[in-house]
Amino acid sequence: MYLFWLVLLPLLSSIVAYLNKRQLAAYLLGLSQLLLFLMALYTAFNVYTYGNIIYSFGDNTISTGINLVADKVNIIFILLSSIFFPIMLLFNYHKSYMNKLFLFLFLVLQGLINGIFLSNDLFNLYALIEVSTITVSILIMYKKTSHSIYDGILYLLINLVSMTFFLLGIGYIYKIFGTLDLTLIKQQLTHVTSTPGLILPYTLILTPIVLKSALLPLPRAHGTPSAPSIVSSVLSGIYVTSSLYLFIKIQDTFSSAINTDSLFLILGFTISILGFVLALSQTDIRLILTYSTISQVGLIVFGLSLSSDYSYYGSIYHLLSHAIFKSTLFLTAGMIIEEYDTRDIRKIRGLFKRMPFVTIVICFALLGISGAPLFNGSISKYLIKKGSDSIQLLEYGLIIINIATITYLMKYTSMFFGNSKKSKVPPKNQKIALILLASLCLLGGIGGQFFINWLFDLNIQFEVLHYAEKFLVYFISLGMGYLFYEYIYKKSHFFQTIRQLELSFNELILTITLFFTGLLSYLLLVQ
């Protein structure tokens, strides 16, 4: 009954924040965010005790109404978003651009993202994604520097174009099934005998989702360098998560008719390596993080396509962990850029002496992302690896991805060393927000076993010997990553050429069209 409040409450609070004075609005916002978190917790409790909750608008029959569904997977993401957004607001509390309009847009985005997670109707999803695209692009260009305006308009138009593909796909789906509800489509798909008719709508719907979930390595499409740092961390953290959740949902719906697991297994691996090459070649710290997102998304898709329960839930856990450590990295990157007044990693030195607190927080996030034992990344990477046990080749693939991750993180750590004078301590609200995020990184690792058992009903046991082995593997990967960075990266000119690469708008559209035609012809050939 109350499911729609998870979407409506942030929207209402955004209007309240816009209309009231700053001091009062801050209290009201705090209150509404607390209420939202409690509601999400209550819903999660209900879902885990009594099963899925379905809320149907208007008409009470499921087939004709627009449905919101809370199940065991998406409620975790709702919980994540209701923890994530208050932390972001807390972090940005004292910023000068954080005025009424910014708050309004930011909270609207929270409501829309919750809507994307809950919605089970394709057209509803289209409307939500379209509006969130507009909101995000306005947030990107909020500071109105000339760089951010270009980034904003590019982001807007690319995503709008891809969403027209989505809408056309919806048209085909409605023509074939006479409904737009994903559960009903899945039910009807079991009766379908001939699949070729489904390939076109499937490809049309999947292309924009693949674009939005950072699977196409389009430069500057995610966590654009000129945007405010909390916008980047929302984009790379929770917004990519929502698109990947859609990817999971669409794949699940069509799985009985169209199987693309092997394609996405290869694509995930390739994207992961491509993201690594692009991340390593950049000198802008924001861009390193952006491409690192692409690399991690590759790993997640790789895990999702392994067709094993362990790696499937491992990927979902990695999606959660990724949202946390990547947002930590983006927030701290914003602080570093403010302090040094440059985004160039070669000019930033002596971070440990200048900002010791920030450096420690970054270390936590880096340990998480590289899968160090006791941190959240290790649990998810362990689960993905467990799913690939049967085939030796896949296991090697995972090790390569992990060494690649460590290599570009080596580059990121290069700014820690050197001499510099100590700067003033960061404001209290930023400190609290960062401590919260860093402790979530650690908590996700230490309590990982408990969370996995509780959330996904998967029984995993870790022994002491196992930890010893993990430490050993981690240190060997660390060593190899270091060697690669010192002896291959520094002496090669290959990476410098890649750095110059920048696609124009037309070339970006061409990439999307090529991906679409490629996927279409692959499916037509295979089926």
Next chain:
Amino acid sequence: MERFFNGESISILIFLIGVYGLLARRNIIKTVISLAIMQSAIILFFLTINYEDGRIPPIGDVTIHTAVDPVPQALMITAIVIGVAVTAVSLTMFISLYHHYGTTNWLKVINKRRED
């Protein structure tokens, strides 16, 4: 002949014209126009779904057998509203881009951006 020239094939043709505009034109205004062309193609596509000759619009007191399927029409009203909003936002953004860079060409914008 009529079998091939139905709403579906025409709308896909218009959609592809839009895609061509996006791929081949470097003018930002023309990009926005191409986007609008694609949207109108989709509207045509939706309206011809499940359409048969002799059906009447689903307004007022009509029996189910004679009226067309109302769902695509309802969806398209929403899509038209979204389309208008989207065009307005992209043109507004274009105006601010034009104030900063003084050009309507995507490539020239990139070149000027590099110089900054």
